[in-house]
Amino acid sequence: MPAAAQSQKTDATQSSSAPVLLVLGDSLSAEYGLARGTGWVALLERRLRERKYDYRVVNASISGDTTSGGVSRLPALLSQHRPRIVIVELGSNDALRGLSLQMTEQNLDKMVQASQAAGARVLLAGMQIPPNYGRDYTQRFQQLFAKVAQSRKVALLPFLLEGVAEHIELFQPDRLHPTEQAQPRILDNVWRHLEPLLGPANA
Numbered sequence: 001m002p003a004a005a006q007s008q009k010t011d012a013t014q015s016s017s018a019p020v021l022l023v024l025g026d027s028l029s030a031e032y033g034l035a036r037g038t039g040w041v042a043l044l045e046r047r048l049r050e051r052k053y054d055y056r057v058v059n060a061s062i063s064g065d066t067t068s069g070g071v072s073r074l075p076a077l078l079s080q081h082r083p084r085i086v087i088v089e090l091g092s093n094d095a096l097r098g099l100s101l102q103m104t105e106q107n108l109d110k111m112v113q114a115s116q117a118a119g120a121r122v123l124l125a126g127m128q129i130p131p132n133y134g135r136d137y138t139q140r141f142q143q144l145f146a147k148v149a150q151s152r153k154v155a156l157l158p159f160l161l162e163g164v165a166e167h168i169e170l171f172q173p174d175r176l177h178p179t180e181q182a183q184p185r186i187l188d189n190v191w192r193h194l195e196p197l198l199g200p201a202n203a
Contacts (some may be wrong), residue, residue, distance in 0.1 A: 018056040021048075022112065022119040022120070024070050025061035025089030026184075028160065031091050032063045033172045034179075041188040044194075047187065052201040058083070066093045075102045078118040085197055086115040086126030087190070089125040089160060095141050099132055105144040120153040121197045125190070128165065157193045160186060 023029050023041050031039035034060050045057040062069065066171050070090045077083075088111050092105040108124065115122045126145035131138045149156035161178065164170050170182040178186065 011140055016056065019063065019084035021055045021057050021085045021087070022081055023057065023059045023061055024074060024081035025059075025078065025086045025087070025091065025125070026065045026093055027061075027063035027177060028030045028092065029061035029089050030063045032177050033035060033174075034183070038180045038183060039086060040183045043055075043187045044190065045181055047191065048198075053198050054202050055085070055198070061089070061092065064093060066097070066099070067091055071110050072189045078114060078120070081116075082118065083120045085123065086111075086192070087123045087125060087194070088112065088115070091141075091145070092127050092129070095127070095129045095133070095137075099162050101137065101140050101144060103190075104141070105148060107160070108148045109152065112148060112154055116152065116154070122152070122156045123157060123190070123194050123197060124149045124154055125157045125160045127161070128159055143155070155193050155197060157190060160189060162189050 015032070024042075029039065029041050031042070036042075041057065041059045041061070048055050048057065058077075058081050060073065061192075065073075067090045070088070088108065090111070091104055091108065112122050112124060124145055125141070128142050129138055146156060146158070163179055163183045167182075168175065171177065171178055172179055
């Protein structure tokens with residue numbers, strides 16, 4: 001997957017002093033293969049505005065990124081944006097490359113811990129993979145997100161692509177990246193677990 005950074009810019013009308021919601025992800029959050037402004041992160045930004053939540057969304061997702069890349073990039077992002085909420089959506093590329101599950105778990109734990117130390121609430125987005133690497137690897141990969149979330153006592157979205165993964169028509173020709181039509185479903189999956197972290201909406 002090509003590494004192409006995507007950054008969602010907010011409306012000029014939105015206050016720059018608004019608390020930041022940082023999305024640290026890979027191609028599933030970086031609008032890979034989609035028209036700009038149609039990915040679930042852009043839809044999230046719109047929903048926050050519509051429902052009067054005063055957040056500035058920063059999409060720091062990069063196609064092809066791994067959990068190691070996230071660990072490397074996160075400190076500067078935390079320092080620059082001082083987010084109130086961090087959504088961590090990484091791990092799929094680790095699995096697709098058959099990387100060490102122990103390393104993936106440690107990296108996710110480091111990102112959650114760093115975000116918490118910076119004063120942010122965390123939503124960890126879990127992923128699942130096809131059984132290409134064997135049943136044991138597949139099951140252990142799925143379980144490591146819950147292990148990290150439970151250990152650090154953070155919110156967990158068990159499977160980002162729930163309601164999408166079983167529908168081949170909701171994927172681009174590579175069968176890895178969801179289509180534009182799938183993005184509202186992904187947003188709904190995220191929203192269910194994110195909303196409790198947002199605090200009260202503006203009147």
